[in-house]
Amino acid sequence: MTARLSLYQKAENELYKMDSSVKTKFYDFCHQFRIDPDHPSLDLKPLKGDGRIFRAKIDRSYRALLARAGVGADGVQQWLIVAVRHRKDVYEELTVAINRITGEIEFVDLATVGQSVLQRAGLQLTPAPDEPTTAPEPTPMPAPSPMPAAQQAPTAPAEPLLHGCTAEDLRRLGVADALVDLALTVTTDEELDQLITGAPRLTAEVLTGLGAGMSVDEVEREITQPAATDLEPGFEDDMAAALTRTAVTTVDDDIRNVLAEGDFRAWKVYLHPTQRKIVERNYSGPARVSGGPGTGKTIVALHRVARLAAALPPGHTKPILLTTYTKNLTADLRSRLTSLMDPALLDRVDIKHIDQLAQKVINENSAPGAQRSLITDDRALDVLREVLFEHDEQRWDAEFLFDEWEQVVLGQSIGTRQDYFKARRAGMGRALTRPDRAAIWKLLDQFTLRLNAMGRETWAQAAERAARYEMDRARKIRARAEHKENIGGGDLIHLDDKSSAVRYVRHRYQHIVVDEAQDLSPAHWKMLRAMAAPGPDDLFIASDTHQRIYDRQVTLSTVGINIRGRSSKLTLSYRTTQEILDQAAQVVRGGTYDDLDDGTDTLDGYHSLLRGPAPELVACTDWTDEIDQLAEALKRWRAEITQPSEDGTVRDPSGTMAVCVADGEMAGRVAADLEMKHGITTATLTKDGPQGGGEVHIGTMHRFKGLEYQKLAIVGASDGILPRTSLIGKYETTDPKRYERELKKSRNQLFVAATRARDALRISWHGKPSPFLPSAAK
Numbered sequence: 116m117t118a119r120l121s122l123y124q125k126a127e128n129e130l131y132k133m134d135s136s137v138k139t140k141f142y143d144f145c146h147q148f149r150i151d152p153d154h155p156s157l158d159l160k161p162l163k164g165d166g167r168i169f170r171a172k173i174d175r176s177y178r179a180l181l182a183r184a185g186v187g188a189d190g191v192q193q194w195l196i197v198a199v200r201h202r203k204d205v206y207e208e209l210t211v212a213i214n215r216i217t218g219e220i221e222f223v224d225l226a227t228v229g230q231s232v233l234q235r236a237g238l239q240l241t242p243a244p245d246e247p248t249t250a251p252e253p254t255p256m257p258a259p260s261p262m263p264a265a266q267q268a269p270t271a272p273a274e275p276l277l278h279g280c281t282a283e284d285l286r287r288l289g290v291a292d293a294l295v296d297l298a299l300t301v302t303t304d305e306e307l308d309q310l311i312t313g314a315p316r317l318t319a320e321v322l323t324g325l326g327a328g329m330s331v332d333e334v335e336r337e338i339t340q341p342a343a344t345d346l347e348p349g350f351e352d353d354m355a356a357a358l359t360r361t362a363v364t365t366v367d368d369d370i371r372n373v374l375a376e377g378d379f380r381a382w383k384v385y386l387h388p389t390q391r392k393i394v395e396r397n398y399s400g401p402a403r404v405s406g407g408p409g410t411g412k413t414i415v416a417l418h419r420v421a422r423l424a425a426a427l428p429p430g431h432t433k434p435i436l437l438t439t440y441t442k443n444l445t446a447d448l449r450s451r452l453t454s455l456m457d458p459a460l461l462d463r464v465d466i467k468h469i470d471q472l473a474q475k476v477i478n479e480n481s482a483p484g485a486q487r488s489l490i491t492d493d494r495a496l497d498v499l500r501e502v503l504f505e506h507d508e509q510r511w512d513a514e515f516l517f518d519e520w521e522q523v524v525l526g527q528s529i530g531t532r533q534d535y536f537k538a539r540r541a542g543m544g545r546a547l548t549r550p551d552r553a554a555i556w557k558l559l560d561q562f563t564l565r566l567n568a569m570g571r572e573t574w575a576q577a578a579e580r581a582a583r584y585e586m587d588r589a590r591k592i593r594a595r596a597e598h599k600e601n602i603g604g605g606d607l608i609h610l611d612d613k614s615s616a617v618r619y620v621r622h623r624y625q626h627i628v629v630d631e632a633q634d635l636s637p638a639h640w641k642m643l644r645a646m647a648a649p650g651p652d653d654l655f656i657a658s659d660t661h662q663r664i665y666d667r668q669v670t671l672s673t674v675g676i677n678i679r680g681r682s683s684k685l686t687l688s689y690r691t692t693q694e695i696l697d698q699a700a701q702v703v704r705g706g707t708y709d710d711l712d713d714g715t716d717t718l719d720g721y722h723s724l725l726r727g728p729a730p731e732l733v734a735c736t737d738w739t740d741e742i743d744q745l746a747e748a749l750k751r752w753r754a755e756i757t758q759p760s761e762d763g764t765v766r767d768p769s770g771t772m773a774v775c776v777a778d779g780e781m782a783g784r785v786a787a788d789l790e791m792k793h794g795i796t797t798a799t800l801t802k803d804g805p806q807g808g809g810e811v812h813i814g815t816m817h818r819f820k821g822l823e824y825q826k827l828a829i830v831g832a833s834d835g836i837l838p839r840t841s842l843i844g845k846y847e848t849t850d851p852k853r854y855e856r857e858l859k860k861s862r863n864q865l866f867v868a869a870t871r872a873r874d875a876l877r878i879s880w881h882g883k884p885s886p887f888l889p890s891a892a893k
């Protein structure tokens with residue numbers, strides 16, 4: 116090998132989409148280049164313009180654009196492929212520079228900037244001359260010629276879109292020099308979008324933020340500063356050092372597999388600098404990452420698990436726990452982690468959903484045959500109703516008491532009547548006097564005794580019991596450590612601690628990583644806290660309280676988890692287009708959201724670089740009309756997805772489209788109507804994942820947590836269904852605080868559902884639209 120070759124991330128993404136015949140020639144090109152970059156068949160030549168950029172021949176039609184990236188420590192010359200272009204699309208207006216904020220190598224091709232902007236800036240693109248033997252080609256993308264005077268708009272030129280910023284501001288924020296003046300001439304959103312599409316990453320993020328109305332200071336705080344790196348003087352000329360900071364793929368014999376993996380590979384390799392910092396930081400205690408939907412919280416959590424596992428000393432235990440709230444998400448985490456990690460290291464990670472973990476603890480602590488079986492909340496409520504009926508109790512209904520039990524009694528692990536008298540009931544609505552509390556305690560006591568007698572317990576009860584066992588275990592570990600310290604260290608074998616179980620008991624895990632943490636209950640947190648010894652990197656929490664869809668509130672500091680000073684935020688959505696994100700943000704706008712602690716969380720700075728069609732908001736006349744129109748949309752989407760690509764491949768549409776509804780009954784109706792009336796095959800989303808082999812996934816909003824689909828339809832978004840007035844309306848007068856909580860839960864469900872869509876979102880209703888869709892009411 117005489118040259119080391121790397122592939123710029125944007126170039127790799129472009130290559131994924133190219134025809135397989137071009138890819139094959141590209142592999143051959145790379146092979147030849149690494150052996151001898153000066154081989155005559157490659158025809159490596161510097162381009163005019165920037166001077167740092169070279170072009171080399173892949174085949175008759177395609178050219179690789181390359182930059183020299185210094186010499187490696189082993190003396191081998193390094194080259195970076197910044198783009199692969201058809202020879203007709205190579206112009207001289209190309210630049211390679213080192214970004215003053217990130218220190219990364221950035222490539223800018225002005226051919227990707229919109230014509231109107233270039234024209235306004237008075238720029239002409241010059242086709243780069245190709246080999247002289249080539250017959251002259253008509254200039255494929257003629258430089259814009261000035262418009263005839265008669266056609267020129269008589270009105271004053273439109274105001275620049277970024278009129279509040281100066282060139283100096285843009286430079287300070289990290290916009291690539293080659294694009295600063297052009298960005299300031301942009302006058303419409305469309306022009307800005309086009310400029311952003313071809314721009315380097317930080318430039319694109321900064322301009323998107325400014326275009327969305329963020330101030331220069333906000334962009335600096337939310338986008339620029341998190342991406343900043345310490346740079347030595349003279350960094351602008353040190354391409355070899357810049358290469359180490361740039362997201363690239365080293366080109367080796369594996370490049371064929373790399374390109375074959377396509378988009379799937381992106382999240383495994385290219386972490387955003389803000390994501391990478393969170394993954395790589397050493398935390399002195401519990402840490403939290405927050406961020407809107409699709410910003411990569413799960414990706415960060417997975418990479419963090421991989422990094423923690425790689426740092427473990429060799430062994431055969433599972434010192435890392437990766438957990439989340441639901442079963443189907445746990446399966447998803449497992450499959451993504453499997454594709455990210457070496458199997459030997461993966462073996463050191465325990466992947467369990469939170470209830471599975473609680474059950475494991477309970478089983479370990481229960482005598483054989485003494486286990487209680489689980490009962491659903493609905494069934495437990497029936498038992499409570501029976502108790503109330505037998506006591507002829509009418510002051511409080513079963514729902515109120517059940518809520519009180521879950522949120523206050525179990526939520527705060529209250530074990531005695533005296534403690535219940537003192538319990539905090541913030542956010543619970545209806546005030547309760549001391550005699551009220553005495554009566555309620557008695558009723559709840561009867562209720563739990565009855566469940567006990569039936570040999571049953573709810574999930575929340577099981578979680579609370581597991582937390583108590585685990586806290587007890589942690590106390591024993593602490594006592595043993597203190598004892599050992601008091602006696603001056605050493606082995607406890609010959610001392611008074613007779614129980615071998617206590618002697619060998621240890622914390623279950625060294626590191627715990629929690630995804631979708633906003634839905635865990637206080638009992639879950641107490642259990643997790645007790646499972647790892649407090650210390651460096653003990654707990655890592657990924658959450659977004661805007662996506663809390665179960666009625667669980669927790670202040671981590673009250674369960675012994677202190678995340679102060681160890682919180683970070685992600686703001687760039689990798690999943691959703693800006694258009695979908697704007698629609699979804701309307702749903703939760705104006706609400707206040709906690710940060711799992713005493714502070715608040717916002718979606719400030721949340722943005723996307725992806726662009727797509729505006730979400731469709733569709734008013735229908737009745738259910739039949741809604742289903743008919745849905746079926747039409749699904750068929751249209753299917754046709755788009757199965758459109759053959761350049762090389763004739765047709766994509767399998769299964770699992771790329773989904774329909775989301777408010778409840779299970781509606782899911783059944785939609786599936787039956789689509790299948791029977793329209794011949795569209797469906798699969799139902801269950802807690803174990805999609806069941807049935809059909810193409811379109813259908814499920815309730817709860818089931819969509821953490822998932823994503825290329826195209827998604829939300830059906831039945833009517834007033835009365837979102838929110839479900841028949842269920843929660845009664846609280847409006849009897850328990851206004853609970854009413855507010857229920858409304859928020861319902862809003863969050865719609866927010867979660869809407870942000871599952873990657874490219875297309877469609878929301879329909881009949882009757883009056885949901886009040887959570889302000890733009891639909893217009």
Ligand SMILES: Nc1ncnc2c1ncn2[C@@H]1O[C@H](COP(=O)(O)OP(=O)(O)OP(=O)(O)O)[C@@H](O)[C@H]1O
Binds near residue numbers: 406409412415
């Ligand atoms: N650095 C990255 N490069 C490429 N793709 C990424 C990157 N980070 C995240 N993604 C992609 O963005 C999508 C959303 O990521 P992820 O599921 O981690 O987001 P999230 O914040 O956990 O979302 P949610 O809160 O909605 O569940 C996924 O398809 C993921 O592969």
